[in-house]
Amino acid sequence: MSQNINKIVLILGANSDVAKECIKKYVAKGFSVIAASRNLQSLEEFVHANNLNSKVAILHFDSSDFGSHQKFYDALSVKPHIAVYAAGFLVENEIALKDFSGTQQMMQVNYMGAVSILNIIATDESNKNLERIIGLSSLSGVRGRKSNFVYGSTKAAFTTYLAGLRQELSHRRIKVNALVIGYIDTKINAGLELNKNLIMQPDYVADFIVNAGNTFTIVPNFKWKIIYFILKILPESLVAKLP
Template structure:
């Protein structure tokens, strides 16, 4: 991988993860993918390597195994130039209300594990003197809603973590970017009826992430800009009115 920039992609088997890997590979980056099940990721890497001619490596990583995260970073074959974390689990809100273990998994997958991993990488980047961190959060974290507040609260925590990390590192050479895709047509949302205007395709998200991380200056990116307006309106609704809505 010498002589070319390296991307570390956390959450390689997701639809968004595949799109991000493909976008960076087309730009000539070396790709290091992580997945809980490396064998599942390798099916995609073989195809990606053939189509792009770029090297792709796969490493096992479970972001819920918190005591392994520092060792994972220390064992990387090369410290990446950019890390993109797309790990997420929508979960089931009704189940989460009745099953604390399910709720805890959703919270840990969307907030705790990714935040701790990116915090470790941020320290390594700062010590080296450069690096870009991209965390994929969600518009669901902009305001808690009864239909998905367990997932939304975890994404709100992740958004706040990225904001604080960005503030802490603002005077140095490390960038921290928060990406909020809104609705995305993926396997995770295939059972939902999604409005076309607000729904992005995975490739669209991959392009937006690459542009924000490698070409842009924005700190917080809504993949479809209309979401910025939508969520500004939702955040502005007074609480006495908001709590009577079914959102």
């Protein structure tokens, strides 16, 4: 723990269920956390309830307000050692197909906002602290499937961006990880009909984030690893038959 005492983790989209678990786990490992989100009240209540006030700073961050991102980053009194992009937004495919506003918001939160702020963080070569960037992506982005391809396309784009960013930052020895995640028991999935045998808990997923190593693609849970590899190699004719 002692080696992390002076290290800062910036969590963007810190109000998600997984992000909140990450906050607790990073603090337990000795990090200080900057938790950034639009919903400050929810974060403040969470931090207070878990007695984390001394180790967690709460800041306003709107992933869709691209024009504010540079100002947000410049205002950080200490630049991060680790940056985690955990913001996410989901609209069911049938709705997204008929209402572009939902599609647009998914694009803005899941991809455009991520690229906007992470470009700023990654290109700040004056920040000698930066060690790692972690992005939360999804199994939905591995192959296009008719049940969720609009949402999946935003996650596919994000994973591709992170893969290129990993190469871009390799000469500075900055690690980049993409968490390719399946179903989680979180508010973003509330109301969806999901296979209960495949649902993971937020604290379980958070362990993989906080303990990320050198591997670029991290797929929590062996069942999802199997699904991931099957999706990667499955012929398009069979993918078309999936829900």
